[in-house]
Amino acid sequence: MTVDKGNKLARASLDNSSSSQLATDPKLDSGSQKRIGDQLRAMYDELMQQPVPDRFKDLLDQLDKKNGGKEGSQ
Amino acid sequence: MTPEPEPELREALLAAVPSLRAFAISLSGQVDRADDLVQDTLLRALSNLHRFEPGTNLNAWLFTILRNLFHSEYRKRRREVEDPDGSYAGRLKVQPEQGSHLDFEDFRSALAQLPADQREALLLVGASGFSYEEAANICECAVGTIKSRVNRARIRLASLLNVDDIEDLGPDSMTRAALQG
Structure with a gap:
């Protein structure tokens, strides 16, 4: 009955690494890794869904129009 | 001689903005600064279009530019401001709520x-x-x-x-x- 207790296990496995895991580079258990990843993506998705500020559309529109004359200095 | 942004390119750049912003905001922790970073990135991309190899990953190229701008600006700020720790974390510090x-x-x-x-x-x-x-x-x-x-x-x-x-x-x-x- 050494199973379960997901997170404790993960930490324990860092110490007595019977696996071939490199002791110098411990890995997070997959459950924690998933929770971190989910939170990261949730935060990121929220940012991605924000509307694009007009300044960027304006910027690209302007450059679109006046391009050709402007950057010819090289 | 001057490479002109073509309509598709304009659309591609515009399409990249949300992910560039998300990256910049997460990187810098500040929306205003992030938007400036994105704007500088687009400007730099447009004036360096000749360096972009068509067919390669446009997003990766843009992210590279943004990241370089972020780091050079960061280094500059660190020199200007008496803040040897570059206390990004400090500025961002929020009161920990035990929710x-x-x-x-x-x-x-x-x-x-x-x-x-x-x-x-x-x-x-x-x-x-x-x-x-x-x-x-x-x-x-x-x-x-x-x-x-x-x-x-x-x-x-x-x-x-x-x-x-x-x-x-x-x-x-x-x-x-x-x-x-």
């Missing part, structure tokens, strides 16, 4: 406490959808370095957010253990 719900503020402040190289590696691989190889190109380092940074970032976040501390999860830990077991 039980998942709060992005907590996550953001934990993210802010990561070393910059770990933060950007995690953002590129874990959120922006780049492969380890692409992230390594963007950060101009070895693939193994990126992997190691991402790994260390996750471990640090887990400890900052108590994700790996079963004692702190309270009654819910039973459920979690059951679900995982």
Whole structure:
């Protein structure tokens, strides 16, 4: 009955690494890794869904129009 | 001679803006600064279009530009401001609220406490959808370095957010253990 207790296990496995895991580079258990990843993506998705500020559309529109004359200095 | 942004390119640049912004905001922790970064990135991209190889990953190219701008600006600010610690984390510090719900503020402040190289590696691989190889190109380092940074970032976040501390999860830990077991 050494199973379960997901997170404790993960930490324990860092110490007595019977696996071939490199002791110098411990890995997070997959459950924690998933929770971190989910939170990261949730935060990121929220940012991605924000509307694009007009300044960027304006910027690209302007450059679109006046391009050709402007950057010819090289 | 001057490469002109074609309509498709304009659309492609515009389409890249949300992910560039998300990256910049997460990297810098400030929306205003992030938007300036994105704007500078677009301007630089447009004036360096001749360096972009058609058919390669436009997003990766743009992220590379943004990242370089961020770092050069960061270094500059560190010199200007008497702030040897570059206290990104300090500026971002939020009062820790002991709410039980998942709060992005907590996550953001934990993210802010990561070393910059770990933060950007995690953002590129874990959120922006780049492969380890692409992230390594963007950060101009070895693939193994990126992997190691991402790994260390996750471990640090887990400890900052108590994700790996079963004692702190309270009654819910039973459920979690059951679900995982």
